[in-house]
Amino acid sequence: MTRSGREYLESLRDGREVWLDGERVKDVTSHAAFRNTAGSIAHLYDLAHDSEHSGTLIFDGIHRAYTVPRTQQDLIDRRTAYKVWAEASYGFLGRTPDYMAGGAAGFAAMPQVFTTDGFDGAPHALAYHRRLADGDLYSAFTISNPHSGDGDDDLVVRVVAERDGGIVVRGAKMIGTGAVFADEVIVGTIEPLAPEDVDHALCFSIPVDTAGLTFVSRTSYEANARGVFDNPLSSRFDENDSLLVCEDVFVPWERVLTYRNVEATAAMWWQTPAYLNFVHQAATRFWTKLEFLTGIAILLTRTAGTDRLPAVTQSVGRLLGMVAQAKAFVLAAEASCEPVDGGRGGVAPGREISFAQRIMAGELYPRAVQEIKQLAGSSIIQLPASAEDLLHPELGPVVSKYLKAPGTTAEDRIKLLKLAWDALGSEFAGRHEQYERFYHGAPHVGLTMQTWAGGAAGCERLAQACLDGYELRAGR
Structure with missing residues (x-):
């Protein structure tokens, strides 16, 4: 209930x-x-x-x-x-x-x-x-x-x-x-x-x-x-x-x-699906978080009037590619689901993809944050100390005059920039970058465990098949 x-x-x-x-x-x-x-x-x-x-x-x-x-x-x-x-x-x-x-x-x-x-x-x-x-x-x-x-x-x-x-x-x-x-x-x-x-x-x-x-x-x-x-x-x-x-x-x-x-x-x-279930929830949340951060990037560039510049569209495209990667790991883990205890315990997300997701996420998140910081530039630094500056009867009109953008009021622009700073540069944001790197364990542990997830033998077998397909011959 x-x-x-x-x-x-x-x-x-x-x-x-x-x-x-x-x-x-x-x-x-x-x-x-x-x-x-x-x-x-x-x-x-x-x-x-x-x-x-x-x-x-x-x-x-x-x-x-x-x-x-x-x-x-x-x-x-x-x-x-x-x-x-x-x-x-x-x-x-x-x-x-x-x-x-x-x-x-x-x-x-x-x-x-x-x-x-x-x-x-x-x-x-x-x-x-x-x-x-x-x-x-x-x-x-x-x-x-x-x-x-x-x-x-x-x-x-x-x-x-x-x-x-x-x-x-x-x-x-x-x-x-x-x-x-x-x-x-x-x-x-x-x-x-x-x-x-x-x-x-x-x-x-x-x-x-x-x-x-x-x-x-x-x-x-x-x-x-x-x-x-x-x-x-x-x-x-x-x-x-x-x-x-x-x-x-x-x-x-x-x-x-x-x-x-x-x-x-x-x-x-x-040995139970507990950890794989953790990753399933976390991977879904990570995908959502990247969607949100990419949305901030799009709004920042549109407000700044830079959204049509080739370098900017490429950067946004790179972020959207990261979102697609995060989504793909979730869908792939589901598609590669494995029986638990011979099927008696149902199914669990695929182990190999789940283990790989925690490696990908820890490496991808700092890159995404850095990409958006580059798009934001110095705009997220020079901000009013608080909303009180906008609400003040004398200071408010001054802030509104100098911090607006074409087609955007100062209030709306400051609101967006403060959201961006809280997500990207604040102490809270710093904790989240560290969290995404380590909340599923130290990277060296995850990288080592990935070698146990079952994919190594297939990779080795394919390379060996190539080697076995030809020989050293005189004159060739």
């Missing part, structure tokens, strides 16, 4: 422990650092709950991201739902509720991965999927370890006690993108662990308001925004990132997915 945006916002008023700038945040729905983004996420829920998009977003009473796809058409339908939510934030909200929803559906497709000799997490993984889907919950995750460099493994989440009803954990995890806005958070690891490192080989999901759970927020771009006119993206779509700290947190056994098993703790991401 879906919930409304109002119901989602109400769920956030649960006493969760969030810290920012040395202050404990009492209510993320009303705090200046979080309230607008919380409202943007609530809007996503309203789109699903009761709007013209409900039929696209909801299937059999749950969000389509929670469904286990059985056919290529199911993947297409799920991607169509992803696209609706991605367009609502212009691609700038990455870890929306449909992201981990796809991961949970991946767990449900292959629950046997969670069954080990010492612990059976399969029923817990299925219950996790059902709980999220039925409750229309927002799950975030923290699956990276803090880096100390001194071998201090006490920094990383680990079990410090076992009880009849569950375990007690202590330590920290990173990076909790969107976690302050979530209902639950998965705490685990996607990083390789040594075979003997069973102390850190665990994964569990708990409510964000669990006692002893603390979230330390990074700088809030929303809090620093002057307003929607001056910072149209960072004021509304700052999904935030936070450090998760566990101080003797009690986790009931039924919320533990893997326990003291290195293989299962990795396999839950890589």
Whole structure:
């Protein structure tokens, strides 16, 4: 059953422990650092709950991201739902509720991965999927370890006690993108662990308001925004990132997915379709984001009157080619879908294309941003400090006179340029460039994994066939 945006916002008023700038945040729905983004996420829920998009977003009473796809058409339908939510934030909200929803559906497709000799997490993984889907919950995750460099493994989440009803954990995890806005958070690891490192080989999901759970927020771009006119993206779509700290947190056994098993703790991401589902959602969002950025480029050149210059049309053509590349990866991953567990777990997006997409996106995004910056030139530097300059009775007419463009009022031109700066050059924009490079892992990891995706043998075979087709002969 879906919930409304109002119901989602109400769920956030649960006493969760969030810290920012040395202050404990009492209510993320009303705090200046979080309230607008919380409202943007609530809007996503309203789109699903009761709007013209409900039929696209909801299937059999749950969000389509929670469904286990059985056919290529199911993947297409799920991607169509992803696209609706991605367009609502212009691609700038990455870890929306449909992201981990796809991961949970991946767990449900292959629950046997969670069954080990010492612990059976399969029923817990299925219950996790059902709980999220039925409750229309927002799950975030923290699956990276803090880096100390001194071998201090006490920094990383680990079990410090076992009880009849569950375990007690202590330590920290990173990076909790969107976690302050979530209902639950998965705490685990996607990083390789040594075979003997069973102390850190665990994964569990708990409510964000669990006692002893603390979230330390990074700088809030929303809090620093002057307003929607001056910072149209960072004021509304700052999904935030936070450090998760566990101080003797009690986790009931039924919320533990893997326990003291290195293989299962990795396999839950890589042997189930969970990671491939992540990429499917992210690739759809990335395609949408490039569409948006390219639209900014087109509007910038049209406003400047440079849109018909050959060099400019070529640059816009290059950006449109990038959009087509991003789209092609999504469609190709769907078209090359693979059976899961011999078909018993439905289908998943093609692994080879999905792995390649994360390489492409991390390399393409900075190029797209640079291309648009070149088109914008110095226009995005010399801007009024805020909308107050335009509204001032004496200064407003001066700004309006000197910052207009042919056929465009100063207000409309400044509005566009401020949008461009927020997307391309602000601190918020810098975070997004870094995010697109690294949110699916370090590039060297992705590049290495690409060699395992199945394409290398075919490439080698074709080259060897050419070599085998001729010989060294005298006189030739």
